[in-house]
Amino acid sequence: MATSSLSSDDRLPAYVRLRDTLTARIAAGEWTPDAPIPSEMRLAKEYGLSVGTVRKGVDGLVDEGLLERRQGSGTYVRAPSFDATLFRFFQLREADGSQRAIPSSQLIVRAVATAPEEAAEALGTTKVIKTLRLRSLSDVPVLYEEIYIPADRFEGFVELPASSFGPLLYPLYFERFGVLVKHAVDDLSFDQASATVAQQLRLKAGDPMAVIRRTAFDLKDKPVEWRIAHGSAAQFRYRSEIS
Amino acid sequence: MATSSLSSDDRLPAYVRLRDTLTARIAAGEWTPDAPIPSEMRLAKEYGLSVGTVRKGVDGLVDEGLLERRQGSGTYVRAPSFDATLFRFFQLREADGSQRAIPSSQLIVRAVATAPEEAAEALGTTKVIKTLRLRSLSDVPVLYEEIYIPADRFEGFVELPASSFGPLLYPLYFERFGVLVKHAVDDLSFDQASATVAQQLRLKAGDPMAVIRRTAFDLKDKPVEWRIAHGSAAQFRYRSEIS
DNA sequence: CCTCTAAATTCATATATATGACTAGTTGAC
DNA sequence: GTCAACTAGTCATATATATGAATTTAGAGG
Numbered sequence: 001m002a003t004s005s006l007s008s009d010d011r012l013p014a015y016v017r018l019r020d021t022l023t024a025r026i027a028a029g030e031w032t033p034d035a036p037i038p039s040e041m042r043l044a045k046e047y048g049l050s051v052g053t054v055r056k057g058v059d060g061l062v063d064e065g066l067l068e069r070r071q072g073s074g075t076y077v078r079a080p081s082f083d084a085t086l087f088r089f090f091q092l093r094e095a096d097g098s099q100r101a102i103p104s105s106q107l108i109v110r111a112v113a114t115a116p117e118e119a120a121e122a123l124g125t126t127k128v129i130k131t132l133r134l135r136s137l138s139d140v141p142v143l144y145e146e147i148y149i150p151a152d153r154f155e156g157f158v159e160l161p162a163s164s165f166g167p168l169l170y171p172l173y174f175e176r177f178g179v180l181v182k183h184a185v186d187d188l189s190f191d192q193a194s195a196t197v198a199q200q201l202r203l204k205a206g207d208p209m210a211v212i213r214r215t216a217f218d219l220k221d222k223p224v225e226w227r228i229a230h231g232s233a234a235q236f237r238y239r240s241e242i243s
Numbered sequence: 244m245a246t247s248s249l250s251s252d253d254r255l256p257a258y259v260r261l262r263d264t265l266t267a268r269i270a271a272g273e274w275t276p277d278a279p280i281p282s283e284m285r286l287a288k289e290y291g292l293s294v295g296t297v298r299k300g301v302d303g304l305v306d307e308g309l310l311e312r313r314q315g316s317g318t319y320v321r322a323p324s325f326d327a328t329l330f331r332f333f334q335l336r337e338a339d340g341s342q343r344a345i346p347s348s349q350l351i352v353r354a355v356a357t358a359p360e361e362a363a364e365a366l367g368t369t370k371v372i373k374t375l376r377l378r379s380l381s382d383v384p385v386l387y388e389e390i391y392i393p394a395d396r397f398e399g400f401v402e403l404p405a406s407s408f409g410p411l412l413y414p415l416y417f418e419r420f421g422v423l424v425k426h427a428v429d430d431l432s433f434d435q436a437s438a439t440v441a442q443q444l445r446l447k448a449g450d451p452m453a454v455i456r457r458t459a460f461d462l463k464d465k466p467v468e469w470r471i472a473h474g475s476a477a478q479f480r481y482r483s484e485i486s
Numbered sequence: 487c488c489t490c491t492a493a494a495t496t497c498a499t500a501t502a503t504a505t506g507a508c509t510a511g512t513t514g515a516c
Numbered sequence: 517g518t519c520a521a522c523t524a525g526t527c528a529t530a531t532a533t534a535t536g537a538a539t540t541t542a543g544a545g546g
Binding site for chain 3: 256257258292293294295296299313314315316317
């Protein structure tokens, strides 16, 4: 192959431009997580760079968690896998033992809807699909979620058979709708349980709740999901490391 | 200078060993934040490495936040500065406007004490110095802290004049006691206000509180401080980014 | 068909070198 | 004395190359 050219502003360093170009190619779905992307040698030849420069560019995407190196094998697109991380805010231990419980999900409602104000603001549209979901640990409800996704990027979501839903949504977004969630922002606060939330989580209205508002973004930093999750404050536990 | 040798296991890559060696030299207080560490060229010669390898080693410490590069000038030890980050858990806005308030600190008690169970477990000793501190935004108390530090590493802490205390403790630890806090772990949970806490923060006993337990570690990963902080859950707000 | 071996491929580490960008200090003209 | 130009030092980017480690593939031999 003759040398392709790197996109974007040529005043930027080559490794930055390579990073942007590769991100775009990943976003376009050119490679799946199953097969490796071209080797460092190939990329170097394709773009007319040295392997060192290619390596530095790829390093950036590996640090971002977009790519994954396997020595001797190749470099692979990393499948999205952090949907479950809302549970990182809550104790996963059972009341009795120290064993970790397995999270499960139960869909309550899926429907085309008009986005509430916060969701509309985050997503930039009012035409959305609304999903209500209850997440449990060993059949004990822990987390109640309202999830909003833009209707135009998720056509057919409401009609999907329930069997296609696993415990994680983001892999589904990727496989069925080509939407890859690259990062998300969680906003945490405390509040009291509303009647609806209390009923779903088998608590009393007014009980202290941890509230997590999440906006998720795709590779182009466009918002693709907004959700609000409620969990009992008593079970809330979070660890944050700083340096 | 003749080539010095890198410490630690020589089966490890050179850049890792350089990282460890530099960390040890920083821990020993060989360089202050005011003056640059030796240039990449010098380090390369000193340890018999190429500049590329030195660069990769230094990169690691820059990523960890231990060093700071300044193009054209040099590479510097970064002064500790994240003490104030407990405030990242709380709204810094005033009730009325959007302006950010300036945090202030007020010491209530400093005394040699026996560590409570949790602190003793975290620090590995019961001989500690206990500090009670109230932190405010624009004279409104926001955070009540109990702080425990090992007595043997902080001799003379109790006798320090109040004027030597700024809003941040970690720079003081470093300047007066040679203790550099490299990272810390915050554990967040939720509870109700005790009588003591309520009084200090001008709340009612039983009011919902956010509780932050922090263990701070030095460069050798030894615990050097344990604290527990209480703040009103109503003001609690935290943002977490994931990717 | 299976197993072991050898070779090819790919990422990981390391060296040597060159040029550009930025900073800080020095020199020199005015 | 002031300010501009120059210069040496330092990090930033980039190339070219070599060797090692881990994995995969191909093939020989049973």
